[in-house]
Amino acid sequence: MAEARPHAPHRTGKLPAAGSPARALALVVVMVALLVFPLLQVATGGFNYWLHMMLYAFMYIAMATSWNIIGGYAGYISLGHSAFYGIGGYITGGLMTFCGISPFVSAPLAGVLCFALGLPLGLIALRTRGPAFIISTIALLMLARLALDNIASLGGADGMSLPLTDFPARTAKLPFYYGMLAIAAAAVYTSYRVRHAKLGLGLRAIAEDEVKAEAAGIPTRLYKIIAFALSGLYVGMAGGLWGYYLTYLRPSAFLQILTSAQIVLMAIVGGRGTVAGPVVGAILLVGADELLVAKLGSTELNLAAKGALMIVVLMFFPEGIVGTLKARGRLPRALDWG
Amino acid sequence: MTELVQVMILGAMLGGVYAVMAAGLTLVFGVMRIVNIAHAAFMLLGAYLAFWLFTRFHLDPIAAIAVVMPVLFVAGMAVYRLLFTRIVDSHRHVEMTVLLTFALALVVEGVGGSVATGIYRTTTPEYASDAIDVGPFYLPTGQLYATVLSFVLLGALLAFLRFTRTGRAIRATMQNRAAAQLVGVNVERISMVTFGIGIALAGAAGSLMSFLFTFFPSQHWQWIASLLALIVLGGMGSLAGTIVAAMLLSITAGVVSNALGPTWSPATFYLALFVILMVRPQGLFGKKSEM
Amino acid sequence: MTLLEINKVSSGYSGGPNIVNGVSLVIESGKTYCIIGPNGAGKSTLLRTICGLLRPRSGTIVLKGQRVDGLRPDQILERGLCFVPQDRSLFPDMTVAENLLMGGYTLRDRRKLADRMAAVYAMFPILDERRSQRARTLSGGQQQMLAMGRALLLDPDVILLDEPSVGLAPRIVQQVFDAIARLKAAGKTLVIVEQNARKGLECADRGCVLDLGEKRLEGPAETLLQDPKIQELYLGKRRARPELL
Numbered sequence: 012m013a014e015a016r017p018h019a020p021h022r023t024g025k026l027p028a029a030g031s032p033a034r035a036l037a038l039v040v041v042m043v044a045l046l047v048f049p050l051l052q053v054a055t056g057g058f059n060y061w062l063h064m065m066l067y068a069f070m071y072i073a074m075a076t077s078w079n080i081i082g083g084y085a086g087y088i089s090l091g092h093s094a095f096y097g098i099g100g101y102i103t104g105g106l107m108t109f110c111g112i113s114p115f116v117s118a119p120l121a122g123v124l125c126f127a128l129g130l131p132l133g134l135i136a137l138r139t140r141g142p143a144f145i146i147s148t149i150a151l152l153m154l155a156r157l158a159l160d161n162i163a164s165l166g167g168a169d170g171m172s173l174p175l176t177d178f179p180a181r182t183a184k185l186p187f188y189y190g191m192l193a194i195a196a197a198a199v200y201t202s203y204r205v206r207h208a209k210l211g212l213g214l215r216a217i218a219e220d221e222v223k224a225e226a227a228g229i230p231t232r233l234y235k236i237i238a239f240a241l242s243g244l245y246v247g248m249a250g251g252l253w254g255y256y257l258t259y260l261r262p263s264a265f266l267q268i269l270t271s272a273q274i275v276l277m278a279i280v281g282g283r284g285t286v287a288g289p290v291v292g293a294i295l296l297v298g299a300d301e302l303l304v305a306k307l308g309s310t311e312l313n314l315a316a317k318g319a320l321m322i323v324v325l326m327f328f329p330e331g332i333v334g335t336l337k338a339r340g341r342l343p344r345a346l347d348w349g
Numbered sequence: 350m351t352e353l354v355q356v357m358i359l360g361a362m363l364g365g366v367y368a369v370m371a372a373g374l375t376l377v378f379g380v381m382r383i384v385n386i387a388h389a390a391f392m393l394l395g396a397y398l399a400f401w402l403f404t405r406f407h408l409d410p411i412a413a414i415a416v417v418m419p420v421l422f423v424a425g426m427a428v429y430r431l432l433f434t435r436i437v438d439s440h441r442h443v444e445m446t447v448l449l450t451f452a453l454a455l456v457v458e459g460v461g462g463s464v465a466t467g468i469y470r471t472t473t474p475e476y477a478s479d480a481i482d483v484g485p486f487y488l489p490t491g492q493l494y495a496t497v498l499s500f501v502l503l504g505a506l507l508a509f510l511r512f513t514r515t516g517r518a519i520r521a522t523m524q525n526r527a528a529a530q531l532v533g534v535n536v537e538r539i540s541m542v543t544f545g546i547g548i549a550l551a552g553a554a555g556s557l558m559s560f561l562f563t564f565f566p567s568q569h570w571q572w573i574a575s576l577l578a579l580i581v582l583g584g585m586g587s588l589a590g591t592i593v594a595a596m597l598l599s600i601t602a603g604v605v606s607n608a609l610g611p612t613w614s615p616a617t618f619y620l621a622l623f624v625i626l627m628v629r630p631q632g633l634f635g636k637k638s639e640m
Numbered sequence: 641m642t643l644l645e646i647n648k649v650s651s652g653y654s655g656g657p658n659i660v661n662g663v664s665l666v667i668e669s670g671k672t673y674c675i676i677g678p679n680g681a682g683k684s685t686l687l688r689t690i691c692g693l694l695r696p697r698s699g700t701i702v703l704k705g706q707r708v709d710g711l712r713p714d715q716i717l718e719r720g721l722c723f724v725p726q727d728r729s730l731f732p733d734m735t736v737a738e739n740l741l742m743g744g745y746t747l748r749d750r751r752k753l754a755d756r757m758a759a760v761y762a763m764f765p766i767l768d769e770r771r772s773q774r775a776r777t778l779s780g781g782q783q784q785m786l787a788m789g790r791a792l793l794l795d796p797d798v799i800l801l802d803e804p805s806v807g808l809a810p811r812i813v814q815q816v817f818d819a820i821a822r823l824k825a826a827g828k829t830l831v832i833v834e835q836n837a838r839k840g841l842e843c844a845d846r847g848c849v850l851d852l853g854e855k856r857l858e859g860p861a862e863t864l865l866q867d868p869k870i871q872e873l874y875l876g877k878r879r880a881r882p883e884l885l
Contacts, residue, residue, distance in 0.1 A: 150619040315459025321452035528729035533746040
């Protein structure tokens with residue numbers, strides 16, 4: 012029996028719910044701007060500071076977005092994600108030092124290896140829920156740190172230094188800029204796809220009520236482990252590139268709980284459980300960090316300020332910026348990615 | 350062989366201190382389902398307070414407990430009132446408290462660190478460098494006193510929970526919060542008091558710590574990681590489990606440290622955590638529903 | 641004398657629809673009132689609203705001439721109304737004695753507390769026998785008695801019992817209703833919600849049927865037991881159905 016049906020919206024390509032063509036256009040414009048921006052540096056120099064800030068922001072966008080897959084979508088808070096950061100860094104650093112492979116080539120590999128590592132680690136850690144899970148992620152981080160502190164061939168606690176790139180000083184930051192941009196874009200895209208796929212739906216159900224989700228037939232174990240491993244992928248990739256950028260790797264710098272804290276804070280301030288949230292949070296906090304360092308210096312007060320900010324956000328805006336705007340129906344379309 | 354026994358004795362002595370450190374953590378989790386990531390930060394606060402009292406007023410760190418505990422008790426209740434009463438019934442309560450206490454730890458470290466600076470400190474009462482010889486073994490007096498005091502504190506805590514009206518109310522709230530409400534327990538007030546007690550215990554542990562170890566502000570991360578592993582091992586929310594786990598882990602860590610070097614001693618805690626997660630996720634004394 | 645009055649009370653759980661819809665009841669002092677009805681009718685919700693665990697959205701509740709709607713459970717407890725939930729809500733790792741002690745938590749007078757505990761032991765000798773046993777090790781029926789005994793510690797005027805016989809074997813159910821009889825003999829006012837309609841009505845003075853949050857039938861328990869409609873719906877009596885021959 013044929014019914015008159017409203018014409019289904021025309022699906023463009025692989026991005027479901029891309030919505031209005033205006034939004035897609037805006038996205039393209041932003042991307043082009045980001046791609047073209049470094050040319051300013053090439054042309055005039057003097058933009059190195061901005062390049063640095065932006066690639067730093069891209070890195071955190073990638074990491075916060077990545078973390079969000081397990082921490083936001085599934086609701087399993089990991090405070091140990093800097094383990095992937097450090098491991099990724101050491102993988103590329105090691106390959107560079109011992110095999111001469113450029114981290115630009117090996118960073119994706121580091122990401123994949125972190126994914127592979129995340130599977131068995133997730134298998135163990137995800138045997139628990141709630142607080143016990145969080146604690147096991149912290150323990151994971153500590154173990155990774157201990158291990159790397161004690162592997163002499165990788166420099167132990169003193170770390171190892173990596174060679175500088177061959178690029179001329181003026182354009183030295185460019186490859187890292189594009190590298191981090193690529194990683195960030197890939198991370199956000201992955202997050203977007205997960206969010207709108209069955210996996211994302213399943214994770215959301217798990218976050219709401221795991222028991223009911225299981226009863227409804229969702230393979231919760233499998234989904235959680237995949238989410239966990241996936242969440243480590245881009246963090247590892249970012250770490251892989253960052254070590255090369257800094258030209259040194261040290262356990263105390265790469266495997267600190269503070270990095271985990273930053274990532275978590277960004278996702279929460281921005282709005283965990285949303286695609287745009289971590290992006291917003293990362294940009295905001297990198298900016299805020301710069302301001303704080305300018306005013307208070309890199310001291311302990313900086314730390315206290317970050318903690319205080321987190322407390323305020325958690326108590327009054329637990330849904331984060333994007334989440335709260337969404338709940339009140341005031342989220343601008345540009346940020347409504349799911 | 351003698352060496353092994355000596356190492357085990359040292360481990361056992363430290364176990365009591367670990368137990369006091371973790372007891373407050375367990376208590377707070379058991380009553381309010383709060384995983385207090387800032388617990389060790391408060392321990393360090395207690396240590397710094399003891400240090401200040403020692404250097405300024407020549408007050409013995411063990412005697413300082415009498416000052417540190419009340420101060421931190423009040424501080425704990427204030428913190429609870431400020432931070433936790435709002436989110437008691439929210440969705441995803443446990444995660445919220447983890448993130449909140451994590452942020453709290455940052456604040457405590459930040460503020461404390463900027464006041465005290467990052468210099469490594471330790472209190473140096475005379476007994477800290479003495480030892481008693483018992484047969485072929487030696488017992489460092491500092492650790493001996495610390496252990497004795499730990500057991501006194503733990504004993505006092507257990508007696509308080511068992512025999513006093515408030516202690517019973519705390520246990521009741523731990524076992525069945527709704528039922529406690531039904532018999533007229535003001536569970537909010539009890540939660541506040543329990544949090545205060547937890548922080549007070551952290552302070553006492555800090556005082557003991559001040560002459561057993563050198564300490565610096567960002568050290569609390571290592572402590573909290575070990576303590577958290579400890580309570581998961583013992584079974585979250587079980588005081589008995591915490592005490593047993595503390596003794597076991599401390600002795601094992603001591604043996605490991607002796608065999609492989611001191612850097613591996615904390616690894617014992619973390620590896621034990623993963624083993625127990627694979628074999629018995631609810632911990633030694635925990636119940637399945639606690640997971 | 642009217643002890644408890646429930647006037648057009650409606651309530652529900654956070655954000656959801658009304659589970660209880662404009663129910664009115666009058667409970668007389670010293671009498672036993674039984675509420676029966678199908679699953680999901682709102683019987684438990686009604687009790688939880690009366691004892692303060694749930695706030696009524698409309699209507700009033702008057703206990704001994706004073707309004708108690710909107711008060712906290714411990715405040716209502718002070719005024720003489722006690723609630724024994726479906727799951728008994730015991731403290732599993734505390735002993736029988738400790739559970740009873742907790743029942744008397746709000747009692748400051750030690751002598752009174754000791755006297756009342758002795759009275760409970762006298763009423764339920766089996767609890768006396770198992771004083772030092774942990775509550776989790778008691779049988780279902782014994783746990784129910786402990787829950788009731790604990791309610792008695794405060795010498796309440798009204799005791800609300802939510803499905804006291806649920807999940808218990810028939811033989812144990814009898815024990816529970818014997819215990820209820822003892823409470824009645826001690827002059828307590830009882831409001832019982834029961835799935836086991838027959839047993840519930842048999843021990844009651846008055847009763848009513850709650851369905852979909854509203855009160856349907858009401859009357860003396862005897863009358864309700866004889867009512868053919870109730871017999872068919874809740875007491876399991878079959879009506880002859882010609883078409884099934």
